[in-house]
Ligand SMILES: Nc1ncnc2c1ncn2[C@@H]1O[C@H](COP(=O)(O)OP(=O)(O)OP(=O)(O)O)[C@@H](O)[C@H]1O
C-alpha cells in the first residue's frame with residue numbers, strides 16, 4: 001500500500017496513529033502499508049482476535065485492533081499507552097473503542113468510503129510526507 005509506505009517515511013518512533021473508519025474501509029490494508037514502509041518483513045495479519053501484535057522493522061510497530069474489546073477499561077488493561085515511551089510506532093484500529101483512555105497527541109487518520117467506493121484518507125500534517133524539496137504535496 002503506497003500511501004502507508006509514504007506515511008511510514010515520516011515516522012521517527014513513539015507516534016500513535018489512530019485509524020478511524022467504518023467497517024472494512026481499509027484500516028488493516030493501510031496498517032500493512034505502514035508496516036512495509038517500516039521494513040517489517042513478517043506478514044501483518046488482521047489483529048482482530050489477538051488485539052495487540054508487535055512487529056520488528058526499522059522501528060518497532062505495535063498494531064492494535066480494538067474492535068472486540070469489551071469497554072474502554074479493557075484498553076487500559078492492555079497497557080498500550082505504557083508502550084509509547086519505548087519508541088514503538090503504535091497503530092490503532094477502532095480507536096473510538098478506547099474512549100477517554102486514548103493518549104494525548106495521537107495522529108488521527110480518517111478514512112471515508114465515497115458513494116462510488118473510492119476511499120478518502122484524511123492525514124494529519126505530521127504524516128504528510130515531505131517531497132524531496134521539502135514542500136508538502
Ligand atoms: N483504498 C481502497 N480502495 C478500495 N478498496 C479497499 C481499499 N483499501 C482496502 N480495500 C478493501 O476493503 C476491504 C477491507 O479492508 P481492511 O480489512 O483493510 O478493512 P478494515 O477497515 O481493516 O476492516 P475492519 O473494520 O474489519 O477492521 C478489503 O477487501 C480491501 O481489499
Ligand SMILES: [Mg+2]
Pocket residue numbers: 027028029046065093
Ligand atoms: Mg481491520
